[in-house]
Amino acid sequence: MAKARWYDLGQASILKNKPLRQIEVDGVKIALSFRKGVFAAVSGECNHVKGPLGKGSLKGDYIVCPWHSWKFHRKTGRGEAPYDKACLPRHEVKLKDGHLFVNLSASNRRVHESHPPHPLARPVSRAKGPIRVAGISTTAMEKMNPRYSTSEHLLKIALDAAAKAGAETRFIALNKLRFNACGGFYSKDEHACTWPCTYSQIDPKDQLSEIYEALIFWADAVIIATPIRWGNASSLYYKMAERLNCIENQMLIANRSLVKNKVISFIITGGQDNVQSVAGQMLAFFSSLGFQFPLFPFIGTSRGWHAEDMANNVEHVRRNRALHKEAKELALRTMNAALALLKQ
Numbered sequence: 255m256a257k258a259r260w261y262d263l264g265q266a267s268i269l270k271n272k273p274l275r276q277i278e279v280d281g282v283k284i285a286l287s288f289r290k291g292v293f294a295a296v297s298g299e300c301n302h303v304k305g306p307l308g309k310g311s312l313k314g315d316y317i318v319c320p321w322h323s324w325k326f327h328r329k330t331g332r333g334e335a336p337y338d339k340a341c342l343p344r345h346e347v348k349l350k351d352g353h354l355f356v357n358l359s360a361s362n363r364r365v366h367e368s369h370p371p372h373p374l375a376r377p378v379s380r381a382k383g384p385i386r387v388a389g390i391s392t393t394a395m396e397k398m399n400p401r402y403s404t405s406e407h408l409l410k411i412a413l414d415a416a417a418k419a420g421a422e423t424r425f426i427a428l429n430k431l432r433f434n435a436c437g438g439f440y441s442k443d444e445h446a447c448t449w450p451c452t453y454s455q456i457d458p459k460d461q462l463s464e465i466y467e468a469l470i471f472w473a474d475a476v477i478i479a480t481p482i483r484w485g486n487a488s489s490l491y492y493k494m495a496e497r498l499n500c501i502e503n504q505m506l507i508a509n510r511s512l513v514k515n516k517v518i519s520f521i522i523t524g525g526q527d528n529v530q531s532v533a534g535q536m537l538a539f540f541s542s543l544g545f546q547f548p549l550f551p552f553i554g555t556s557r558g559w560h561a562e563d564m565a566n567n568v569e570h571v572r573r574n575r576a577l578h579k580e581a582k583e584l585a586l587r588t589m590n591a592a593l594a595l596l597k598q
């Protein structure tokens with residue numbers, strides 16, 4: 255065991271005021287806890303990706319990591335069952351003259367216990383097969399009585415055209431998936447925003463894996479359809495986009511691009527205006543994730559600011575053969591650009 259290095263943390267009566275705190279002395283990070291009259295200290299670095307355990311919370315005698323909720327016993331350092339072979343370094347504490355001292359030399363080594371890998375954590379590689387086109391509809395609608403959607407209609411026309419041209423296609427209605435809004439893990443620390451996304455790992459009911467599977471693994475080409483809502487893409491589009499931060503963040507923290515040789519395009523329909531602005535935002539965002547674009551990467555339609563007459567907006571798309579043709583051509587451009595990348 256390393257030589258003891260006792261350090262005076264200060265008056266115990268003051269340190270009792272907080273059940274859990276993060277302390278750093280000479281580069282040693284410690285999670286100091288106080289519960290039921292007893293101080294305890296373990297490493298302040300989580301076994302997962304070094305989250306600051308002392309900034310988490312106490313649940314009984316377990317410290318809950320503030321980044322992804324792994325739990326460790328505050329006295330023994332052991333992980334919560336079934337991960338109780340994992341162990342944090344422990345630090346002795348002692349009271350003397352009303353002061354609390356901690357031994358900066360840990361009394362044991364850190365032990366990692368691997369968690370079963372999340373299915374999305376597998377290596378990114380393209381499975382053999384024909385060209386694959388995923389269509390994601392981001393329009394929001396009431397689930398019990400779904401309505402006609404102009405953007406979704408054009409998306410389905412596009413996917414049909416891709417299928418007729420020999421592609422495998424997959425249609426995903428974002429509205430049917432239950433998924434969390436981004437938890438802002440990136441804003442805690444860039445390393446707290448992980449791949450797979452934290453919510454995919456800790457919430458078995460989160461269904462955004464379907465989107466990650468399509469974008470990262472399955473599709474060669476993607477078409478995203480959105481209505482214009484108050485001059486922007488739909489709220490569901492933004493809810494999804496924020497959850498895709500974990501893809502972009504991998505380039506920053508792990509120097510790896512999860513999106514390889516994929517092409518994306520967009521369908522934007524509005525009862526009112528702002529097609530160009532919505533397209534600009536979507537193009538900028540998906541270029542940051544590593545997607546490429548076909549020639550003329552979006553189609554859009556809007557009858558302008560005064561077009562509040564929804565019935566006419568619907569008819570404008572439902573019966574508009576020129577628009578339907580544009581949707582088909584967009585699908586073929588997107589698909590052909592993806593094919594060209596695959597051939598390279």
Ligand code: FES
Pocket residue numbers: 300301302303304305306319320321322323324
């Ligand atoms: S659970 Fe602690 S860093 Fe992820």
